[in-house]
Amino acid sequence: MSSQLPQRSQPLYEQTYLALRSAILTGEIAVNERLIESQLAQRFQVSRTPVREAIRRLQQENLLASDGDGALYITKLSLHDAIKLYDCRIALEQLSVVGACENATAEQLKGIEQTVIQSERLAQQGQYQLQNKLLEFNFDFHRLIAQSSDNPWLVPLLDHLSNHTRLLRTQTLQAEPDITNIHREHRQVYEAISRRDAPAAVEYITHHLKASQQRIREIFERSLPISSAEKPQQEALQCPRCLSFEVSRNGRRMGKQGYICKQCGRQFLATYGSSRYSAEIREKCIVLHNNGIGFREIERITGVNHNTIIRWVKSPQDK
Template sequence: MLRSPALSLSPQSLQRQRSLQEQAYQALRNAILSGELAPGERLVETKLANKLQVSRTPIREAIRLLQHENLATSDLDGVLRVATISIVDAMQLYDCRIALEELSVRGACHHATEMQLQELESMVEQAEKIVNSKPTQLTSFRLLDIDYRFHRLLAQSSGNPWLVSLLDRVFDQMQLLRIQTTKHNPNVLEIRTEHRQIYQPIQQRDEKAAVEAMVAHLRASKARVVQEVEQLQQTKVSSE
């Protein structure tokens, strides 16, 4: 007697399972990159499954994908956590950014359209208005968003899609780093003058000045962020 096909082999089941896994992955990824799930926070499958009203299987697969992206980690005891960025990680990420974003501004000086230049200028003005308002955690997150969009648009303006793809991976890790640091010190994100100093030579198609401004911006940002990570680690050690 022929048995009916197993449910796990049905197209409907595969589609549903893939959809649940994808939804769980996107939900967890967004929660990590928004800071809702904080760096170092435990990722408990049962708790997350209850929150998203799914079984543990799509949660487990989603976390596996996040581990592949270095957004989640497993410690020596097998405990799953949101990834944290060490001082060495921070320095290496900034070194990668400096190399990649130098290419961004070089390309943008030659290929940025007038519409892209107008959008970049608009972001600079938005950041300046926010910085002049009362600092809060909300304004810090708004600045983070503008900072990300400004740098990503520069990459898009370069006309090199491979550069955009590479920077997207770096930006995800940088988002974790910024969440770690700006939560404790909103002033660590200084883009009020530095973004304008990058934008102006790009608008004038001055490649040399644009590269110098970008490198100076990222080196200054690197120094501020690394110092903040060091202070956070010292505070953690003192409290233990």
């Protein structure tokens, strides 16, 4: 695999950081691929020191995470993470469009409009290979609005969230949402900003991001292999590495049922067969409920049937 480093004028560690981050955000490195320092050094043709430095920075940015054994992976977002990510974007981008209505220059408005026009054109051509280009226009659209808001805190905060939105995209790449709606929504936002109509801009950006949140929710739902209704007696298995409950069956080995963690890809065997949920998963469901998460959403996060969770909440003693 060839991952070329950008301009040689930057410090080596900075170049390595940018190249590694790009490989992560474009999906060039797969979500379940283990990252190994020496292999990355070889890939980017640098020594291990800048690689180590780049890794540390990406861990701080929460784009990379290591498990208990020190194995390094791209951070995988759960549905809950994704929903909350969009909640943050909604709050910040409302500020962003209000600032843009007040402060965007004619030139900045033109730049925002260009991203809308260019992505509308690309979409009309309907070429699948242009999907990544299209995504870039979409990210530019939001970034240009933040830049024109005249609020210096918004751009770095939104960049951070935007990187995790990209990560989410690499996770859900097989299931592209309907992009036609996205263009219509972007155009509504743009037109409200160009009219300097802040209440309308807030309404449209909120509508757009809530619709995006819903599209991500649907992608997560579709990617569930079997509906919980079909496996009411599912064992409450937890990944020994990342402690996720999102595990699925993965053949039999040594006479035991094998499992694979959907979060980190770790394969493991059931240590004991129990048709009952563990106290931990029960506790987790109740905590989620107490935090205001709906029963259906808890079901999606933990894999426990919503009727079981309702029963637990109603009668905490009942197993």
